[in-house]
Each structure stands twice: as structure tokens, then as C-alpha cells.
Amino acid sequence: MRRTAYFLPTLKETPAEAQIASHRLMLRAGLVRQASAGIYSWLPLGNRVLKRIEAIVRAEQDKSGAQEILMPTIQSAELWRRSGRYDDYGQEMLRITDRHEREMLYGPTNEELITDIVAAEIHSYKDLPKNLYHIQWKFRDEVRPRFGVMRGREFLMKDAYSFDLDFRAARHAYNKMFVAYLRTFARLGLKAIPMQAATGPIGGDLSHEFIILADTGESHVHLERELLDLDALALEVDYAQDLGPVVERWTRYYAATDEKHAPAKSPVPADKLIETRGIEVGHIFYFGTKYSAKMGAAVTGPGGERITLEMGSYGIGVSRLVGAIIEASHDDAGIIWPESVAPFQIGLVNVKSGDAVCDALAEQLYGGLRRMGVEVLYDDRDERAGGKFADMDLIGLPWVLTIGPRGAKTGTIERKYRRSGERTELGLDAVLAWAQGLNGACA
RNA sequence: CGGGGCGUAGCUCAGCCCGGUAGAGCAUCAGCUUUGGGAGCUGAGGGUCGUUGGUUCGAAUCCAGCCGCCCCGACCA
Known part of the structure; x- marks a missing residue:
């Protein structure tokens, strides 16, 4: 999935209502x-x-x-009268009346x-x-x-x-x-x-x-x-x-x-x-x-x-x-998502979108990962590197692959494990080989 | 349900006390400069100030009702 096409509204600031x-x-x-x-x-x-x-x-x-x-979510009050719980349940039960004045409820259980x-x-x-x-x-x-x-x-x-x-x-x-x-x-x-x-x-x-x-x-x-x-x-x-x-x-x-x-x-x-x-x-x-x-x-x-x-x-x-x-x-x-529930296994950061070398390597990597069925979120936005890294840390995908002008010249990709922060530098083939195993592991 | 607090731009907030017709930062859009950890400059768009009523020449600001949201407690997957 390309970040430019994905509906992912992240917030830099914390909404006031959230306490925990x-x-x-x-x-x-x-x-x-x-x-x-x-x-x-x-x-x-x-x-x-x-x-x-x-x-x-x-x-x-x-x-x-x-x-x-x-x-269904909607149930009839009559059913709950038979168990005696219609009157016992109290205010926690959301009660609804339909057009025929029949008593219904939105099921709490x-x-x-x-x-x-x-x-x-x-x-x-x-x-x-x-x-x-x-x-x-x-x-x-x-x-x-x-x-x-x-x-x-x-x-x-x-x-x-x-x-x-x-x-x-x-x-x-x-x-x-x-x-x-x-x-x-x-x-x-x-x-x-x-x-x-x-x-x-x-x-x-x-x-x-x-x-x-x-x-x-x-x-x-x-x-x-x-x-x-x-x-x-x-x-x-x-x-x-x-x-x-x-x-x-x-x-x-x-x-x-x-x-x-x-x-x-x-x-x-x-x-x-x-x-x-x-x-x-x-x-x-x-x-x-x-x-x-x-x-x-x-x-x-x-x-x-x-x-x-x-x-x-x-x-x-x-x-x-x-x-x-x-x-x-x-x-x-x-x-920090556990791999088993992560929305994507891999985040791909192109540090310098618009740079021919970076774009080419990122597209190659993105295409390769997609072909092998790995779930990858590719941040192809024209944003600054810091913003992309901060967003990746925020959404917590287990692995982040980074492509930047520094390494792209030599085809080097940096792989970071979100949980430990451990970073490894790899070539394209090595990354794809690693991702293949990742895919098998979570299938 | 008891107690308390808050509703102003997409977000975080200032302005309210002391009434004179609405602001900042971030975000968005345009341009330029930038580019490895939330950049800089210039410009632009965006708000019936939750809502209704009252007081007043004039209400975001004062008063009342209503609505919404949050916190503490009681309650709970």
C-alpha cells in the first residue's frame, strides 16, 4: 500500500480527551x-x-x-422478558421502539x-x-x-x-x-x-x-x-x-x-x-x-x-x-505491534522521494515485496525524513526498511526492528530473501 | 447516578475576569529554498466563538436553559 493513496490521518499533537x-x-x-x-x-x-x-x-x-x-445486534424485548432480565438489566441496556411500537433492544449479550x-x-x-x-x-x-x-x-x-x-x-x-x-x-x-x-x-x-x-x-x-x-x-x-x-x-x-x-x-x-x-x-x-x-x-x-x-x-x-x-x-x-496483529508487517521509508536513485530502489523493493505477498506500507510521500520516521514509529509496524541517498548509491537498504531499535544494512536481494522467510513465518 | 471541569480554525490553545465585531503555533493549499529523526521564508484559504433565549446602542466575553465532551467516584468485556 502506498502511503500517498492510503487513508491514514496521523496526529502530531495529542487530542485533549485522551488520557491513557x-x-x-x-x-x-x-x-x-x-x-x-x-x-x-x-x-x-x-x-x-x-x-x-x-x-x-x-x-x-x-x-x-x-x-x-x-x-443480530437488535433483539426483541419479549425474549428478555422470558429470562427475567429485561427488567433486571437496568439502564445499561439500550432500549429501542420500532415503528409498530414493539419494544426492541440493542443486545448487550x-x-x-x-x-x-x-x-x-x-x-x-x-x-x-x-x-x-x-x-x-x-x-x-x-x-x-x-x-x-x-x-x-x-x-x-x-x-x-x-x-x-x-x-x-x-x-x-x-x-x-x-x-x-x-x-x-x-x-x-x-x-x-x-x-x-x-x-x-x-x-x-x-x-x-x-x-x-x-x-x-x-x-x-x-x-x-x-x-x-x-x-x-x-x-x-x-x-x-x-x-x-x-x-x-x-x-x-x-x-x-x-x-x-x-x-x-x-x-x-x-x-x-x-x-x-x-x-x-x-x-x-x-x-x-x-x-x-x-x-x-x-x-x-x-x-x-x-x-x-x-x-x-x-x-x-x-x-x-x-x-x-x-x-x-x-x-x-x-x-509496537506484535507481528501477529500488525496491520502491515513492513514499513518502507523512502527518505528522499523525488530522487531518481532512491525512487528506483524503493519501487524495486516495494514491487518485490508485493509480489511475494508481504504486507508493506510504502511511505512515498514527499515529506521530510523526520516526519516519515516519526510516523513509522507511531504506527508501530514491526519492521521498517529505509532507503536514502546515502545507501541507495550502493543499493544498501537499512532494516530496523521496531521493538528493539536494532538496525542492519542489507542489499536488495538479502532483504527480499529475508522477507520471504518473514512471510512464511506469519502465514 | 453523585462531584468537578471544558466547548473559540482540522489539532493544541490564547482572548472571557474588565463587553466595542476573533488570534497564535501546528496542519492544509501555492511558490521558493531544503532533505537520514516531525525544517525555513513568502503568500493564501479556513471560524454563524456548541446551541437557544435574555441583558445591552453593541455579546466569544455578562445571565439562564438546553446539548455535547472530559475528569474523580460508584458501575463494568
Whole structure:
């Protein structure tokens, strides 16, 4: 993509409304623009990141056996009356009336709708288990939206819903999501820590929040150091097998958010704990028959008996992750995208656009990279070098290739790794050979 | 929902206290000079001063209502 043709409005100055790093950087790097309080438009660069995160979430959900569907954003109030939540949900639910005076709502979540679908279509124990998910925009009318997309009112969320015959099967469904989440966040370049969460009136231990570690995170967390050494991507996972041992490896260490951490009651001595900060990006929850009983989701069992389904729901804040990743990975100059979610793998800076030698080499390199399918953003603008470098640092592409009059004479290209700042000088062929490997690595 | 703050050019802001008909820097456009970390000079375009009403000969400025946005708290993927 040529920068001269790309819609990428970057800002040199910080918009006044942005308080935290990710919000500032998302505005400055031209990822989003605010439409109204807590509601954002996604510009091309931000949209690319969102899609890449979505793709990883989707791939890991599919791998675990969940099936993707797509439910609407607008739901009927009648459905929510059946679960009793229409009145319980309060002001956070955005209520809408259509032209026929029917009461509708913009869905804050989808338990009612999915349970209704399953109740209508699944009748036999032979049809279980099932895990259905979708990635869809939700709306919760937060009193005070803040932190950009981290706490917006409209947000993109992956939510999965599992349906099983009994608790034992439901626990397996839960474990599958637990492991899928570990893998998902690891692939996103994040250190995610599952922490036991409150289960409310249902009780039990089947609810975990996934907190990713970021120095600027909103909540304080306490955890055992050993958790940091666990590597989810090294796991050989067979989702058909009992995943209990895998889950146990992550849950045997202590980890709690500030609200739940009581130093006096902690099972682990204080000197074994480290305190850091984090951001909640996922939540998994087993809730039994809470919705299935009210919505009539039941199947006929082997003996002809009627069995109410055991359910769980599993959320990942997809749009929030864009902000969360930035919180976990940035410096004073800008964003530092993990390769797995970067909007482009390579930025190409032509230091002296208009110079015949520089232009020729840059075009040759740009063409070569495109032919091999590498995603490259070529800054061909007639700007000063400083501005181009500053913009590249700001938008945070993993690699920046620089062509300037100094090296172009001898065909030398400088390669910089954004994360470390390490620079290497290479010839055109060497760069293309390197990029080939890069392409293979991220395919 | 309690408490506080702010709405002036695309962005960051000054002007408001003390009313006299709107400014700076950056950005944009044109030209020249520049070119390895957000250059310089010259010129140009761009604002019903959030909105409605009131006070006044006269309102960005004073008063009131409304709308929007932000911050702290409570709440939350």
C-alpha cells in the first residue's frame, strides 16, 4: 500500500480527551475516531488490526470445536422478558421502539437469543455437545465510557455458548475454552493470566477472568511468578482428551485481582507473590441451567427423560484487545505491534522521494515485496525524513526498511526492528530473501 | 447516578475576569529554498466563538436553559 493513496490521518499533537496511552496512540496513529461518547469509527489501519485479532480468535475457537454463527445486534424485548432480565438489566441496556411500537433492544449479550435458537432446534441428547459462538458488536450504555475502546459503549465481542447434557460434559466444554483462551492470547503476543472470578449464586469454581499483563493496566493483580513462565503455545493440545491436567497447570498457582486479594487470607506467602497491573480481556463462565430452564432448552435423554441443558458462556473483548495490546506494547514514540496483529508487517521509508536513485530502489523493493505477498506500507510521500520516521514509529509496524541517498548509491537498504531499535544494512536481494522467510513465518 | 471541569480554525490553545465585531503555533493549499529523526521564508484559504433565549446602542466575553465532551467516584468485556 502506498502511503500517498492510503487513508491514514496521523496526529502530531495529542487530542485533549485522551488520557491513557492506548487511547492517545489509537487517535494519533489514525486507528479510530470517536463518533460519540464510547462509540468509535475504525479507520483503515485500526480496522486491519481488528480483523487480524478477530482472525486469531476465530481460528482458535474453530480449533477447539466451536462453530461460528452470527446473531443480530437488535433483539426483541419479549425474549428478555422470558429470562427475567429485561427488567433486571437496568439502564445499561439500550432500549429501542420500532415503528409498530414493539419494544426492541440493542443486545448487550446473547444468552437469551442463543438459548432460544438451541431450544427450538436441538431435541436429542445425540445432538450434544454443542458450542456456538459469534463475533458481533454489542452495546452497553455505560454511565461513563472512558479509555477509548477499552471501555466503550459499543464494542466488538466474541461470545461462545456451550450446551451439554450434564455437569461433567459442561466442565469439559469449559476446559476447552480455557485452553483455547490461553492459546488465543499467547498468539496475540500477550501474557494472559487466568484468575478465579466470582461465580455469583451458582457457586463452584468454574469462572475465570483472563487478565493480560500491562504496566498501565487498570487493575492491580497479585500472582505467583511461576505463572509467567508457562507457555501456552508449547502445549500439544488434543481437545478430545481430558484437559483437566492442562487447566490444573495454570490454576494451581495463586493469582487474584486487587478486589479479591486479601493478604491476610492468601494461601501463598506475600514474598512469593508479585504485584503487577493488568487488563481483563476475557471471561469464561459456567452457569448451569440458569437460562436453559427459563427458555425451555432441553433434550430427550437415552431413557426418554427430559434433560435441561447445562450451559456456559465465554467472552473475549475483541475491540478492547486493540487497546489492551497497545497498553502492553508501546513506548514513548508510539505503538509496537506484535507481528501477529500488525496491520502491515513492513514499513518502507523512502527518505528522499523525488530522487531518481532512491525512487528506483524503493519501487524495486516495494514491487518485490508485493509480489511475494508481504504486507508493506510504502511511505512515498514527499515529506521530510523526520516526519516519515516519526510516523513509522507511531504506527508501530514491526519492521521498517529505509532507503536514502546515502545507501541507495550502493543499493544498501537499512532494516530496523521496531521493538528493539536494532538496525542492519542489507542489499536488495538479502532483504527480499529475508522477507520471504518473514512471510512464511506469519502465514 | 453523585462531584468537578471544558466547548473559540482540522489539532493544541490564547482572548472571557474588565463587553466595542476573533488570534497564535501546528496542519492544509501555492511558490521558493531544503532533505537520514516531525525544517525555513513568502503568500493564501479556513471560524454563524456548541446551541437557544435574555441583558445591552453593541455579546466569544455578562445571565439562564438546553446539548455535547472530559475528569474523580460508584458501575463494568
